[in-house]
Amino acid sequence: MSTSSPQGDTVPDPSDTRIVPSAAPARTLYVDTIGATVRRQRERLLVQESTDQGRKTLAAHPACDLDSVILVGQGAHCTTPALRFCLSRDLTVLLLSRHGKVQGYLSPPSSTKRVDVRQAQYAATRRPESRVLCARAWVGAKLHNMQRRLYRRACRNTCPALERALESFDALERRHMRADSLDVLRGLEGAATRAYFQAWPALIQREEPTFNFDGRNRRPPGDAVNALLGFTYALLQKDVRAACATAGIDPSLGLLHSPRSGCPAAVLDLMEPFRPALADSVVLSLINRRAVAPEHFESRDRGIYLNKSGRTAVYKAYGSRRTDTVTPPDYNRSLPYVRVLELQARRLAEALTEETDFTAFRL
Template sequence: MKRHLNTLFVTTDDSYLSKEGESIVVKRQGKKVLQVPALTLDGLVCIGRSYVSTPLLRLCGEKGLTVSLFSPSGRIIGRFEGPATGNVLLRRDQHRLSLDPAARLAIAARFVVGKVANSRTVIRRGARDHGDPQGQLGEAADVLGRILRKVEHATDLDELRGMEGEAGRAYFRAFDRLVTRSGREFEFQGRSRRPPRDRANALLSFAYGILRHDLRSACEGVGLDPQIGFLHADRPGRASLALDLMEEFRAPLADRAVLTVINRRQVSGGDFRARPGGAVHMKEAARKALIVTYQKRKQETLTHPFLREQTTVGLLPHLQARLLARHLRGDLDGYPPFLAR
């Protein structure tokens, strides 16, 4: 099993990151506030206005640490990474299968199975916890169940993507019922992005940005090309494979983290800022609360449903990327998505 490494998030503006020996040092106003050995990390995420020294970038490249830069709202600006590694034969298999319509459809369907099944699990848990098995949550779970039974009978990618879209709409129509906090501060009236139009959507978009970083790093860590996907269409600059793998983790990891900070009152309306045009951005307090909750979730342990091994939630992206690589090499008959319980 791969050692559980952590991602270092830097969220305070005007932080200066530098190298000291084999460690990463964070300074603010000339004072050292944190020092972390590079060997304990698998990535570095800078959110907002931070400064990174050239020697530190060189250290990150040598150690295989990815440095991701995000805007204050969670939009990815860019990434720095060292030389590409991995098995060229694996990437050839990945590219070849992505061009085979039947193989591509079969793999894409497994990503959608993971997404729909895990969305249904979150909805059913909410229905049970909130006493709503016959209400809107129960109805959404039934719709997702019907879609799930049809997914692997899709005849082409367009039909499959249509099922995925239908499942997403059913899930988000019921999402507001998962928010148990009283009042209208975090009322959710549907998914909005680019830009998010309310506080809940701002949290969701930010959480998905963090999750995307983790999935891209996992793909690269096993030698997969994060740009060549199966479900998502290839576009310049889009990490399509990372987005494919993200689908099964959105509800159980990102969405649950968002619901936790809302329902436990770890964020408030004052932690957000409305922008001209209707966009809603998170302030530093909201970003920190969500990151802490997300990182705590990654430390939780469970038994992997396919491998039957104890692992942490934070290692799941790496394990799923390895299972996908095994399938692409022909070692597994099909890709087994992660199915939350």
């Protein structure tokens, strides 16, 4: 169980009032202790476990310092009064499996208050040209951010794998600018992602067999690196889902990703540029700075997964990273990453309702 770190306030620009996100990130409360229960005490949330001597308080946080609560695995609980309290304070409660799968959300009714955004979103799905424009923005931004991550490594110490990947990105970028269909854009995104992960052994600067990486796999993850990637993507998905709720976007109705039952397609759309920019940087930092070790993983259910101490390391690293500041494109001040996610959702909502161009996040 851990929480991410707070960040100081920033002052919004009055000229950006339509799309300015909240001033500063609050913290996410991760409850990952078997037998722990979240309870309400006045304006606070307590995390307690039962002992022979009674209830032991593991953590206590004022609700005003939190933006969400994550219950990990079947052993973490939350009382009904605490759930009602979270909803009354606009806190999202997320259920996350120990494998890192997002199992569901409990969100306040305010998440559906923007009917105009929903209507515009539904209309856009019926206009192929609108879908292609947004998809091109997301794919282009993801290609750019993956290329930037590889280029930063190549500037310090290049190798044939990095050179090949960067050459591939140059060609894919030229094709992306001419792409005029969703199928072509999806194919380019898939090719770029394969080239990107083929170069990852050059980004992992650690001589440890546990962190050997032969490519992306999941369901189940076949190695420690994929276990880290899958779990960190789940935390990113949680933050993007909250951003969609703030902006009034239907999380299930995507433009790049085709809507299908049980798939948060719009969340996956908005996630794409942030996978290399936010989540992948967390994974590489955890490995290269030796914040995770072989003992942080376990083999079960035909896959490799993080154990409790490993998940705690990810919570800490991701919680710190989401509060790092960056200046988004066409914006005149820096924001914490968690608020850049919100800004992206708001910009998408504005582009849909006003039928203007959408600018995806680029490093």
